Amino acid sequence: MERIYLKKEYCCGCSACYNTCPTQAIHMKPDEEGFLYPVIDQALCIDCNSCVNVCPLICDGNYKEKTIPEFLAAKHKSEEVLMNSTSGGVFTAISDAILREGGVVYGADYDDKFHVLHKRAENYDQRNRMRISKYVQSNMGDIFKQIKNDLIDKRKVLFTGTPCEAAGLRGYMGNSPFNENLYICDLICHSIPSPLIWEDYKRLLEKEYGGKLTSIQFRSKIMDWSRENSNKTFIFTTSNSEEIHNDERFYKLFFGEKTIMRPSCEKCRFTDIHRASDITIADYWGIEKYAPEWMDKKGVSVILINNKKGEDLFKKCSEELKYEKRPKEESLAEQQRLSQPVKFPESRKKFWDDYRKHGFEYIIKQLNK
Ligand SMILES: Cc1cc2nc3c(=O)[nH]c(=O)nc-3n(C[C@H](O)[C@H](O)[C@H](O)COP(=O)(O)OP(=O)(O)OC[C@H]3O[C@@H](n4cnc5c(N)ncnc54)[C@H](O)[C@@H]3O)c2cc1C
Incomplete structure (x- = not known):
């Protein structure tokens, strides 16, 4: 097999193909925008088609629920959890339920250089690092293989991630008899920004503020939680001082301009109520x-209960939450990503041309104009 996808729009970088390849012929390589894509070593490829068969963009229809979900409003009863979560702290409630039963949780964390990557958590400290949205595409590594091994060991597993990553995991697991203990939680996802721009942005903050980044929080609640204000906060500290800084350029660069999202986001097949x-x-x-x-x-x-397993998972943690059923029309009206993918502006190409020609600092100066 020469390539799994025909165009970049048809690869979401979930790594299901990489995880499934029986001969390790696939590795994930960043392109010039910093997004990972599978590359096949022809010498190792045995043309078995496993990679194509698990691809959520090639086989998307198979992985979506057919029924309409139930919609709830919910918030964690603990103030500590709320203040350390992006939204209403539901991730903490459902992952607590899995950890209480001796299970493992998979979600997005940082390494020591604040690269975003999926990790495995067996205890509350490891899980707490997954709290708070990281608005950069996470490197999935061999997480799907680790999940399968945990399921084979009869552990309960909660996977959390973007809709395409969730679909990638469903594709990878197929009709495995081990699926019974697997719970999949996805997010409504606006679109996923570039890890390369994230690297440049971190470097710029270190240059401007001095020292090395020591903590980062996207969308803090220091102002409040509201559509208007939480996007204005990107707080961080550096090794130079204990002062907490806020950088308002983050939102404009990462979401406002819609220029640094993965190409497949514009063709996303998971911006759907199913x-x-x-x-x-x-x-x-x-x-x-x-x-x-x-x-x-x-x-x-907002919680969407998509099937019986989702209902079971919700029941396991409902004591920790205040909740009520709400009409689906409310979220359909507010959340564009339940009905249509992001639309890129015409300036996307110019953005990347300028980036290559003039570099990141030039781009940032243009934003401020
Ligand atoms: C890229 C991205 C786009 C989003 N777009 C929207 C949107 O358009 N509308 C909306 O209402 N909500 C969106 N969300 C979801 C929202 O920001 C919260 O993550 C969600 O409501 C969970 O909040 P919480 O308080 O329950 O949990 P938190 O404690 O905040 O939990 C964070 C959860 O997000 C997961 N996560 C964090 N970063 C990533 C990442 N880079 N990739 C995959 N998973 C990640 C963690 O594994 C964890 O499960 C988006 C999240 C991300 C990461």
């Missing part, structure tokens, strides 16, 4: 209009 997961979590945008009694500026989640 999910490729058991349970879906996101911000309950618009709650202040529909149910103002819920709005306390500390975060409210």
Whole structure:
């Protein structure tokens, strides 16, 4: 097999193909925008087609639920959890349920240089590192293989990630008899920004503020949790001082301009009410209009219960949450990614041309104009 995907738009970088290849003929390589794509070593490839058979973009229809989910508004009862979560802290509640039963949790974490990557958590400390959205594409590495091994060992497993990663895992697991203990939670996902721009952005902050980055938090609640304000906060510290800095350029660069998203996001097949997961979590945008009694500026989640497994998982943690059923129309009106993919601006090509020609600092100066 020469290549798995025909165009970049048809590869979401979930790494299902890399994880499944029986001869290790596939490795994931970053392109000039920093996104990982599979590359096949022809000398090792035995043309078995396993990579194509697990690809969530080639076989997407098979992985989506057919029924309409149930929609809930929810928030964690613990103030500590709320203040250390992006939305209403539902990730902590559902992952607690799995950890309590001796299970393992997979989600996005940082390494010591703040690269974003998926990791495995067996205890609360490891799980807490997965809290808070990291708005950069996560490197999945061999996580799907690790998940299968945990399932073979009869552990309960919770996987959390973007919709395409969730679909990639469903593709990778296929009809495995070990699926019974696997719970998949995805996010409503706007689109996924470039790890290369993330590297440049971190370097720029270190240059401007001095020292090395020592902590980072996307979308903090220091102002409040609201559509208007939480996007204005990107807080960090560096080794130079204990001062907490906020950089407002983050949102414009990462989401406002829509120029640094993965090409496949514009063709995303998972911006749909029919999910490729058991349970879906996101911000309950618009709650202040529909149910103002819920709005306390500390975060409210929307939960989509997509099937019986999602219902079972929710029941395991419902004691920790305040929740109520809500009409699906509210989230359909507020969350574009439940009905259509992101649309890139015409300036996307110019952005990358300028980046290659003039470098990142030039790009940042253009943003400020
Ligand atoms: C790239 C991205 C785009 C998003 N777009 C939207 C949107 O358009 N609308 C909306 O309402 N919500 C969106 N979300 C979801 C939202 O930001 C929260 O992650 C979600 O509501 C969970 O919040 P929480 O309080 O329950 O948990 P938190 O404790 O904040 O949990 C964070 C969860 O997100 C996962 N995660 C964090 N970073 C990544 C990553 N880079 N890749 C994969 N998984 C990750 C973790 O594994 C964990 O499960 C997006 C999240 C991401 C990562």
